[in-house]
Amino acid sequence: MYYIYFSFIFILSGLMFVECKRQSLPKWWAAIVFAAPVTTPYFIFKSGKGNRLVLFLIFMVCFFIVTVGEIFIYSRMKATYKYDYLPPVTRQLIRYSEILKQTTQSLDKALIELEQQSKVQSNLYKLEQTIVFIGQLRQAMLDNQAAIKQMVEFVGHYRDLFTQKDLQWVYEIKKFYNNRIVIARFKSLENYLDNFETLLRFCYRNFDAITKSESTIHLKKYDEYYLRYRRAVDSHNRFNVKRIEFQNDFIKRYPETKAYLPAER
Structure with missing residues (x-):
């Protein structure tokens, strides 16, 4: 569980850290994104970059894929191990x-x-x-x-x-x-x-x-x-x-x- 999710937030927060360093923005933004990925759109628009809408759409697509992937993996695992608690x-x-x-x-x-x-x-x-x-x-x-x-x-x-x-x-x-x-x-x-x-x-x-x-x-x-x-x-x-x-x-x-x-x- 959360295999895709953790990989996603590590990459996302890493990219945010690099971007903050490159644009001299507060580096704690990356920590916030790591703790709560849903805040990413806020920081995207706050950064003032010209292609904010494109970045926002990319984030939403990736976030959707990760969410669907986690749901799929969870359902498969649940089906596989649903009887594990039984003798x-x-x-x-x-x-x-x-x-x-x-x-x-x-x-x-x-x-x-x-x-x-x-x-x-x-x-x-x-x-x-x-x-x-x-x-x-x-x-x-x-x-x-x-x-x-x-x-x-x-x-x-x-x-x-x-x-x-x-x-x-x-x-x-x-x-x-x-x-x-x-x-x-x-x-x-x-x-x-x-x-x-x-x-x-x-x-x-x-x-x-x-x-x-x-x-x-x-x-x-x-x-x-x-x-x-x-x-x-x-x-x-x-x-x-x-x-x-x-x-x-x-x-x-x-x-x-x-x-x-x-x-x-």
């Missing part, structure tokens, strides 16, 4: 919970976008885009799973502490993600993505043969992949409905956990 376990809990929240939200957004791209596309560019996006979604799933594992292990290790501090709801997050319905939903999502990507890649590699109906072998293979894809979609939808029902009931019992759970969709 290490609490800080770690906050960190893990924020990671879980962020990765869960990212995965939810990716799944919403996938729904918009879930139809088998009719041109190569769209097919390629969707294949690439599925890869990105898989990474979002991995990040979310890693965050869940991290949170679950941490909460399990400090369960007694959280119970003592009336933070039992934190442990409930572990119970949610360890529930067989939630686990089954994740597995069904992985199966859905596998089958969807397989179908898309087959269509991408054999686009002309499929769209122009040039090969009965390719069309038969397409029907096979599409049937697997539809089964995977139906299976995922069933598991997702169960997950939503379970999650809605879970949130009613433990509303504090809502921010750390998947979207209700």
Whole structure:
């Protein structure tokens, strides 16, 4: 804090001292400027120099930049060290919970976008885009799973502490993600993505043969992949409905956990 400010007033008072010495003005002006930089405009106009207005404007611009810079640095430092007064376990809990929240939200957004791209596309560019996006979604799933594992292990290790501090709801997050319905939903999502990507890649590699109906072998293979894809979609939808029902009931019992759970969709 005040890194820019102190540098600024040292330079400002130094310049004032040099100017006072050069023009035979009272040198204590520099001390006043050092103690209270806002008095600088007064001494600028009192000095009687011809370019007083220019100097005043330069001072105001510099003072504004310094003020904005200090506010920015302070806000960054405050955000960085806002949890320093808390015990290490609490800080770690906050960190893990924020990671879980962020990765869960990212995965939810990716799944919403996938729904918009879930139809088998009719041109190569769209097919390629969707294949690439599925890869990105898989990474979002991995990040979310890693965050869940991290949170679950941490909460399990400090369960007694959280119970003592009336933070039992934190442990409930572990119970949610360890529930067989939630686990089954994740597995069904992985199966859905596998089958969807397989179908898309087959269509991408054999686009002309499929769209122009040039090969009965390719069309038969397409029907096979599409049937697997539809089964995977139906299976995922069933598991997702169960997950939503379970999650809605879970949130009613433990509303504090809502921010750390998947979207209700």
